[in-house]
Amino acid sequence: MIACGLEMMYQQGRKEGVESRGSNMETYKDILETSGYFKGLLPGSIEYKRLMEFAEEYYRKSSLALRTSETTSAPVSRIDKILAMPHSADNFKQHKVPPSDDDSLLYGGESELNDALQVRQKEIDQYNAQLRKESKEPEGSGPSLSSANAFVEKVSSFEGAEVPKNRKLGEGEVDLDVDRFIKGMESVMKRYVPESRDGDTESEEQASSSDMEFDESDNEGDIMAPDGDNEDGEDGFSQSYSAALNRELKSTFVGRSFFYDGD
Template identity: 25%
Template structure:
């Protein structure tokens, strides 16, 4: 299916569940379903995309999105796939990221035991009819499945799921976990956006009004600037502080946090002057500098094309599914919808980022030539609306609450730590992790008997009186006697020797150790560290100093 996947990328495939389907027809249906959600959502780095791929077993729709630091983009993709399969029963979906089966990872506590093994679960997780489906493996000789082991052929697996959905539908607990994680995606994403007031020059306002996804390209260009960019953009030759107005601009939260972390100041030769305590001015200059960097890097290449024949087939299928809403070919709305569909196809090609930058440059040139006016209404609204930024401040208390809500960390005070720590330290650990000591059933007498047999000692229960008399005359080996005394003391808990440690006794927690652990936890200020990792492993939240449980 795919080789080694790059970091911070989610890849996905849509497979037909029946034969005889036309790939372009299904692609047109999919775009007609998700076009509004894809265009409305602000993506952190790359947009949702799909392309038709012909393979030896048939066709499939394939796509991939680099989500960078924004995990929410990854779950937006899962939500879109879940929605697509709920509306179109002729296809099923697979989704992976660099860690593997993202759905299984999220629902790790609810999936069957075999599904927790990556080697067994590979290629067996699908979305169909808006639900999670797991193709089972053979766990006993009596189990019957068309794919007993290994990763099944995705085309065959897709048809099997559609034919026998009752055999593959995952448990209700798995469905609830995935539905809860997706939340209101893909149609609603207000919890992942931030609105703030920004002072923008006319050229930048017009650009963001025309291509709102450009804000992502601008911020990432600013983040990745180097000394060459700094030298080229020092004087800001194209983005001048002219016709500046305040607008309310919408950001994805992760992108806004990234922009807020970047510190830049205008060079004295640029003609830009900003008040550093004015957030609208600072943000406006940062975005202007990011656009200047994009323009300075651009090298005009060949015109990106989606292929005339492919576009015509896709456009015809879009008309069949009602995508153009009955508009006459050549009308303003028809052209706008057609441009969006073409951009969707371009996004699926290699070098789609260069194509987006080409569009940015063309829009800037239109403004410079007087063909594009700054917005008076629409997506960019007049300034004055600022969202609450408290979500950017993470305190130890809020982090504990998030961890408890996300991972079920138990709440408790410091008085719970010694007993839990003692219990943890007294357990047996091996390559598989910490085991459960309660499950160990040890018979000391049987162990001693077995060890005697291994060492060549006769078993007490098989001796006759005659044998015992004969053995008493023999000289016993002092090394064996000392070894057996030690073994008796360890297994039976007898104090045969004063210098023999009791291996079964749980470790006592020194008050100094506990005090140092708590001090380390407080010093971490809510961030991940050794002490917080240990407490989370124990399922303990020590709270903050002075807090009562």
Template identity: 25%
Template sequence: MERVSMSFVEYKIFPTQPSQDCLTLMAECLKVCQPFLHKYIWHMEPFRLKPVQEEHLYGKVYVGDNVEDEWFIISLLKYLSYQLPDSIVIRVLDEDGEILLIEAADHLPSWAQEPDLAEKRVYLYQGQVHLIPISDRPSSLTPLPSGVPREGDAVKTIVAFSHITRASPEVQECIDRRLGSYPRDWSSELHYCHLVVPKVIAHVLRESPQLISPAIQKLHDLDPQDSRMIQKMERFPQGPEKDLVTVGMGIPRCLYAMLSGSKIFPYKKSDWTLPGAEDAQFKAKYHGFKVAAGLEVMTSTQRNISHRSANDPAFDKFLKALNSLDYFQGLLPGSKEYEQFKGKARDFYRQDHPCDEIELENTPLYSTLFTHALATFDPSTPMKPEDVALKPADSDNWLDINPNVLDDLLAQRFLSKSRNDGTNISDLEHFLQESSDMKGVEGSRLTQGTKTNEGGISFDSNLFESALDKVLGMNLDSTDHSDSDDSESEREHDANEDDMRAYFEALEDQLKESNVTSDDLDLSVMKNLLSSLENQEGFQGPTNTLINSMLKESS
């Protein structure tokens, strides 16, 4: 899978004491993070760490299309710096640079908004964001590093002068708001759905829900050999209808959108069939087939990778460090629970494989989970109570985003109070329908609940009247005509103008005989313009093009 252009998050964990052993530090990090790691469903790759030249721990995770993985990892790192307050200082980056500064850009000092000046100056320490300031003048005597500091010097500065480097409360609040309930709770990012699948797949998903990620990813990275596997579905046939089970599970929204967007269907060569689209279980069976197809491809591409932890003195040292930290919670060596904890530690230790050299499903975590799930399947095992009484599936209407919903999402994301500075088309239509007197419009919603400035509304009546005249076609007395040497064209122009003048004179005579006034026409035209503008739903269209051209010609 090509990862060169994919989004990623990169991080370094620096020990505050140079003598601190990196493998022991890695063991401490695993113990702190493990409660959040064992159930989280990664979009692509899992959280990883590895020692680098006994100087620091390093990790790089490709997050693909799901930026929430990036912020979940940032929340883990922030939590680590809080739980190990005097032991570590952390730097985190993504493909755009200093991600923490980018997120808090509206609350930074002016100098920190320059990427070159802020490079290697933002870190996590003791659960907070730290920003190493620069001196006001180059000649100032200060213990703070100048230019682009070395990471080791930056770490020492933060530890020694944390009261100076701690970022402002506004920056802290901005980052905390973006992290939300991470890493303790990420349920808001899950979409609960039903999947109708064979029992073996139900067992795989029940034992290792993280495998839903590589299964869905494979659907978007199919080659001709993968397609031939899906045509036959030999490893995961559908089987008799009575042997199918309905599984309910929460899938990250980004993955669910990918699953819904995949358009593969069963081939005649396989025994998989789907009901009609009107069937109540069509979506559950269709999604179940696609997950089965992804797992089918995984079985063909999965291969054994070297177990670097076997007979590895460094891994033995890592296990000893975990044991001293009570990672195994007093479990007896050799017991089932002990081996499960040891397996998780082994997978975490082995995650430093170059992620762009192996397929996603062959990363240590997914490879181990898939192998174990298939090996432990027992078709005689009865269904669990939670698989019998399923709660209703979530609505997936959020997949269909209209412009109004998008505006609301942007408003929530960027803390905008309302669209168009609090004034929208419906308010303007209401304004046109209000009664007025010498003091202005009474009871207008445009002024209710808002505080107007002392200068009132700035309104160019001549410009507005000129624009309306052009819409109404009443600007017929203008003498601003371009000269032409072609007398025939002038005569045609005069004739057309005479025809238009005669047409409007006849129209005016008809209006005099009716109860329709010029004000009624103006109001009707304005309402039609507003209605057309609203129907464009914020997109470019003929109405705003017409209005813009009128305003330009009138100015």
């Protein structure tokens, strides 16, 4: 097996040496073409071949080709010299073969490996158990959090989600501080209602007073209208219907847009 491997390495080195010389020649040819050495001649023509032969001869005699050949073929050359030396099997009998390496670790380490794996598995199980415990009972959790979790996890029926059973309130009782609730609502409303200016306040007061006067005039018109209609001899049903309609419309924007008799 070892001899076969050495033979493969030897042949591979010889092949690489030949290919390296060929690759170097290809690189040299590319340089000649880019520098205009072939003067635009077609590859394969007589003049092209003549110039190529002259360039190859020059390259083989150059110092670069010699150094490249020596470097790539040095390992193969040394092997050739070793193989060419005279040898005999008797020369190797005087040398003792060293003992084989101890390979007991390949067979005796199975139990140790299993023990180490079991210890590691226990560590992983403990870590996972601690992680699950922390996820179920977060730090800082209290009655409010457990109550919220119970409310969220509760499957609601058509009547809605039920109140958790562990609350201390009686049945039907609601713990609501009315005074605090009203004060909170007032504080919220004050935030969103802008303060009115003096001019706006006066205009609002005038508008409210005019509305009150207009409502009073509407009421008077509603009261007087039936009397006037009775004096004129109009039908009683139409009078009562008109009065009822006026009463329904007097508090609306549509009713305020009408003009009544006597306005």
